[in-house]
Amino acid sequence: MAYIQLNNICFTYPDSEKPALNEISVDIQRGDFVVLIGPSGCGKSTLLKLLKPSIQPHGQLTGERLLEGESIEQLVSEQDIGFVFQDPDNQVVADEVLHELVFGLENIGLPTVEMRNRVAEMVHFLGAEDLLKRKTHELSGGQKQQVNVASILLMQPHILLLDEPTAQLDPVSARDFLEMLVQLNEEFGMTIIIAEHRLEDVLALADQVVAMKEGAIVECGTPKEVVRTLWKSSYQPFVPTTPSLALTVNEQLPHIPLTVKEGRLWLDQQLWNAYIDQKVEVASNEAEEMIRLRDVSFQYEEDQAVLHRLTLAIYKEEIYALVGGNGSGKTTLLKVLMGLLKPQKGKLTLDGQLMKWKQSEEFVFIVGYLPQNPKLFFIHETVGEELAAVMAQWNVTDQDEADSLLEALQIDHLKDRHPYDLSGGELQKAALACILIRKPKLLLLDEPTKGLDPISKIRLGDMLVELKKKGITVFMTTHDIEFASRYATTCGMMFQGQITSEGVPSDFFKGNFFYTTMIQRLFRGKSDDVMTIERALQCFDQH
Numbered sequence: 001m002a003y004i005q006l007n008n009i010c011f012t013y014p015d016s017e018k019p020a021l022n023e024i025s026v027d028i029q030r031g032d033f034v035v036l037i038g039p040s041g042c043g044k045s046t047l048l049k050l051l052k053p054s055i056q057p058h059g060q061l062t063g064e065r066l067l068e069g070e071s072i073e074q075l076v077s078e079q080d081i082g083f084v085f086q087d088p089d090n091q092v093v094a095d096e097v098l099h100e101l102v103f104g105l106e107n108i109g110l111p112t113v114e115m116r117n118r119v120a121e122m123v124h125f126l127g128a129e130d131l132l133k134r135k136t137h138e139l140s141g142g143q144k145q146q147v148n149v150a151s152i153l154l155m156q157p158h159i160l161l162l163d164e165p166t167a168q169l170d171p172v173s174a175r176d177f178l179e180m181l182v183q184l185n186e187e188f189g190m191t192i193i194i195a196e197h198r199l200e201d202v203l204a205l206a207d208q209v210v211a212m213k214e215g216a217i218v219e220c221g222t223p224k225e226v227v228r229t230l231w232k233s234s235y236q237p238f239v240p241t242t243p244s245l246a247l248t249v250n251e252q253l254p255h256i257p258l259t260v261k262e263g264r265l266w267l268d269q270q271l272w273n274a275y276i277d278q279k280v281e282v283a284s285n286e287a288e289e290m291i292r293l294r295d296v297s298f299q300y301e302e303d304q305a306v307l308h309r310l311t312l313a314i315y316k317e318e319i320y321a322l323v324g325g326n327g328s329g330k331t332t333l334l335k336v337l338m339g340l341l342k343p344q345k346g347k348l349t350l351d352g353q354l355m356k357w358k359q360s361e362e363f364v365f366i367v368g369y370l371p372q373n374p375k376l377f378f379i380h381e382t383v384g385e386e387l388a389a390v391m392a393q394w395n396v397t398d399q400d401e402a403d404s405l406l407e408a409l410q411i412d413h414l415k416d417r418h419p420y421d422l423s424g425g426e427l428q429k430a431a432l433a434c435i436l437i438r439k440p441k442l443l444l445l446d447e448p449t450k451g452l453d454p455i456s457k458i459r460l461g462d463m464l465v466e467l468k469k470k471g472i473t474v475f476m477t478t479h480d481i482e483f484a485s486r487y488a489t490t491c492g493m494m495f496q497g498q499i500t501s502e503g504v505p506s507d508f509f510k511g512n513f514f515y516t517t518m519i520q521r522l523f524r525g526k527s528d529d530v531m532t533i534e535r536a537l538q539c540f541d542q543h
Helices: 046-048 098-108 110-128 141-153 171-188 199-205 225-229 241-249 260-268 330-337 362-368 381-393 398-409 422-437 454-469 481-489 519-523 535-538
Strands: 003-013 021-028 033-037 060-067 081-084 159-163 191-195 209-213 215-220 287-298 307-315 319-324 347-351 368-370 442-446 471-475 490-495 496-504
Touching: 003 046, 003 442, 021 046, 021 215, 033 171, 033 199, 033 225, 033 422, 046 081, 046 159, 046 191, 098 110, 110 141, 159 241, 159 398, 171 191, 171 199, 171 454, 199 225, 199 241, 199 307, 199 422, 209 225, 225 241, 241 519, 241 535, 260 330, 260 519, 287 330, 307 330, 307 347, 307 471, 307 496, 319 330, 319 454, 319 481, 330 442, 330 471, 362 398, 381 422, 398 422, 422 442, 422 454, 454 471, 454 481, 519 535
Parallel strands: 033 191, 033 209, 081 159, 159 191, 319 471, 319 490, 368 442, 442 471
Antiparallel strands: 003 021, 003 060, 209 215, 287 307, 287 347, 490 496
């Protein structure tokens, strides 16, 4: 008997004609590591929530949900099932990190001594000592997610459900986080079910991969079985970089490499040519500056400086991607650029004019800002009403242009939905539509690929390239190295409140250990400046 059984699960949200889940059946063994994949809005989050009855969404549900042969609704202690939400702000309930960690333990009446032991052990395990005395509202999105995971693990669940937990984590933190999940799975036998779009690292960890589309399961099996099937379908963009390169070279490959280790062994057996450098587009120093910061410093109350004498130049028609660790100050920098925070020192010029740290009417027309939490953007009942309100505010009258934008973002069918009923990726795209419709000259994006599936990322990247051609400057913070290497014209690294290095992607990521692409890891020591599949394919003997 399977540990978890879902039999013919169907679920429909209130006032929805189309079911969110349709005839879902899957068996999960005790101790399995299961990865759910699929486009934004395909039902992954809904399926996860149905596995924890206390957060089950309202709607019409049919089918069986069994845990060890018994109905999951009859669970005696629900702390046996831990859930990490897609949006970390949905899970934070306390003002201070320490209070957040012990909140669940206090609710189950754990003795004080045991609470202290558990918290001390977990904080040491996660290396989160420096966060204990912090206020939760001061934390970055990634730090909040780390605190949420710690508070769940303190409950010592047998089953851990995670909804895109690495979306707001930097590459180093994401890798540490996944290694922690592997340790919980292998050493403690914890059953883990994770919905994830960041498949480069997570797919190889899975015992079982479940691919979903429009509320149904389209493929289920081991990672290599699923990868081979997806490669021959419209889901090909979901195949991670290493197997994607191998299957592009040889579609009939008997053994598909999933990891860099397997990929390098496969690469050693191939006939490939020494790579010849190609000319890469570089932002000219003669280009006009869109923004320049000079010696900008900022710190929150009773805290060390987040930005310290930071100097940065962003040129017109540039796509600038800023990377860096969680809490390094990337979001703070964006808020300074937006005029939401006033630095204690330094100067900022926008399009040649000195900013006085007040949002003039002209400034608001020039700059568009997508925050890390797009929920803050919405104040109307539906996506359509929100977009119409933005159009009215900015005197945009071309409805065809608005419809084309929604269609390009693949959210035209969501116009009548409440924003808070959307998935994380759908919400991100809806907020982006409201910003792009008013055609700002400078687009500030905070983690724009957060919650987006691989297909949506390609569409977003292509859209940013088109915006660049139309004269729009893009400045984004991101943890998505693959996206930055493919679409950015310039990349920069944030460290200790400053931009420590910057350059074109092929130079910037070259030689990096963690902040680099899977392809670069694969070719390290062979052709160090190969960053993307497109350039890697040029290395292979075509005869």
